[in-house]
Amino acid sequence: MTLRFDPENIDQFKAQIRGIPGYPVGEDLPIREMVFESGALWRLPDLLLIAGMKTDQTLSVVMDRTPMQREGKDLKELILQILESAGWQMDVIWLEPDGSGQVHTDFPNINAVKARLQPNSAVLSVGSGTVTDIAKHACYVLQQEHNIPPLPFVVYQTANSVSAYTSNMAPTFVDGVKRTLPSRYPDVLVCDLETLRDAPQAMTVAGVGDLLAAFGSYADWWLAYRLGIDNTYTEFAQILMGPLDEIFLEQADGLKAGHLESMSILAKLIALAGLAMSLSHATAPLSGYEHVISHVLDLVAEKKKRPLAQHGTQVALATLLTTAGYQIFMDEFEPAEVNLENCYPTEAQMKARIGASFNPLDPTGHVASECWADYKIKLESWHTHRADFQDILHDWPGIRAQLHSLVKPPEVAAHILQAVSSPVRFIDLVPLPTESEVQFAFMSAPLIRHRFTLGDMFVFLNWDRETLWAQVNKNF
Ligand SMILES: [Zn+2]
Incomplete structure (x- = not known):
């Protein structure tokens, strides 16, 4: 299976998507690298450098307490060990669950992370949608408040669960109601295929589910456009995403069996979805x-x-x-x-x-x-x-x-x-x-x-x- 627009080769990808009708003219996608690889975990120290981080800088690592396994080992411990061996100084920022037992994307959490960051911080998020959104938005709010360039920010995606990782928006609870706030892109996206394969199956199928929204949402968007209510409509997203129904039916067995190739395709589609919305x-x-x-x-x-x-x-x-x-x-x-x-x-x-x-x-x-x-x-x-x-x-x-x-x-x-x-x-x-x-x-x-x-x-x-x-x- 080859995707028509494959985010893996970033320079070629950026050049190709510029040609899709609806691409925002004059806009540059600031993401420097998107990696979808077996064993990407071991390249993490190098990928931090690609994001513009320096080893003499303290690395803020944002995670929650959800236990995660990769090939039978504790994923978060493994990541911290790999980075420590590569000489990184780290400040781990743990997100704590609220009364519901879950961590939510809300301002108490965003502000708690922001309070631990400095204008010269470098940030790595290790988690799924919520952890990524909190870390990304904490960076964004700090940048806005200090009027500084974006902090180097790397997303280590731990599940193929939701189209949050490559988007420059953050769905956030405001007074109990979810609102989508303008936020920022990551500099580097890391999809380690073994990590994605070993994530709970319920998260992988949720990632497929989030993308099935397209079966009704393209029509909703067009209808709003045709009624004069939303002037943002273009065919960019549909062209970028490709024939989702065909792709999913072809990949279904591989996704069920945990084949790395299928994990890669789903991770790429999820990345494309975040970009489709952002662009x-x-x-x-x-x-x-x-x-x-x-x-x-x-x-x-x-x-x-x-x-x-x-x-x-x-x-x-x-x-x-x-x-x-x-x-x-x-x-x-x-x-x-x-x-x-x-x-x-x-x-x-x-x-x-x-x-x-x-x-x-x-x-x-x-x-x-x-x-x-x-x-x-x-x-x-x-x-x-x-x-x-x-x-x-x-x-x-x-x-x-x-x-x-x-x-x-x-x-x-x-x-x-x-x-x-x-x-x-x-x-x-x-x-x-x-x-x-x-x-x-x-x-x-x-x-x-x-x-x-x-x-x-x-x-x-x-x-x-x-x-x-x-x-x-x-x-x-
Ligand atoms: Zn969604």
Whole structure:
């Protein structure tokens, strides 16, 4: 299997992706090296030098306490030993779990790491998505505060779990609601294939799941663009990522068996996804309705002091709902039946609806006001671009054909999940959300963000969403 755009050969890769329509003109990708190799671990001291670090500089190593094994040895101990033997002085910054037993990407953690960094620090993160995001964002905030050039920062990726490692954005809990904040790229990405192979299988299948978001998110992004609500849309992400369904079906057995070649392909796709979003200056290419559903489930878990489920698997299960929603929308939508006047709720109506949705979860009203602050941007834009919606009503056959070309049916995602032995039903998710929580997430996801998705279409069209839920909910 060869990927059309392979991030392994960095100079060639950078030159090739500049030619993809939608690449941001004049922008240079600052990542110096991305390594996907068997035994990359042993090259770590050299890779730190490539990132611009100096051995007389103290290296801040950011990790959490999750035990990790590589070929039967303690991975974190091994990394520290290798670096010590190479002459590095290290300051290990341990991230501690909160009351839920997990470490979350939030400002208490980001600030705790930042407090241990200096303007002349060099930083290595060793972990999966959360550890990487906390370390990356601590570097970024420190750089901003001191108005200094980026600290040398190397990401040692410990699982193929989520598309966080190469992105210059950080999904962060703000008042309990996940927000994507501008952040920074790593200088070097290290994917040691044995480390990725020996990570828990649940993380590997979650990495596949996070990418399945594309089966609905390209369409969400295009729809928002066509409605005049999001002008960032290009085909860059789709071209860069390639035919994900074909690639996953081909690699499924290798991923299950832990073949290093398949680990490498998945790591590269995950790297491409982070770059697709960063270079599109938006998470929208790979984060649509399914991600907002996942964010609501995270919000519910956080408020109930329950650990978060594996992000990518939760996203994949939500994708089964949203892509089923697309099939129904494409089959059943009748523009002639739309009463345009009823499609434009007022600010007061939507503010009340957001309060009614979220105040039971958070009686302080913080969550509702955080959601409203972001939602009202979308509502205003929806009102402003009324003519674009009318266009869509007139040109529905063309619109539907375009959506058809961008969406994959839920059966394709389900087939891939089965092929890699991923959970395919919410009942298999750990920890398990209740059916009414998933329904709540499906219904209220459009209300938490300014991101426009198919979910908003259903809200504004006053679609019978109880019936819709009964139609899409085949995964419990
Ligand atoms: Zn994701």
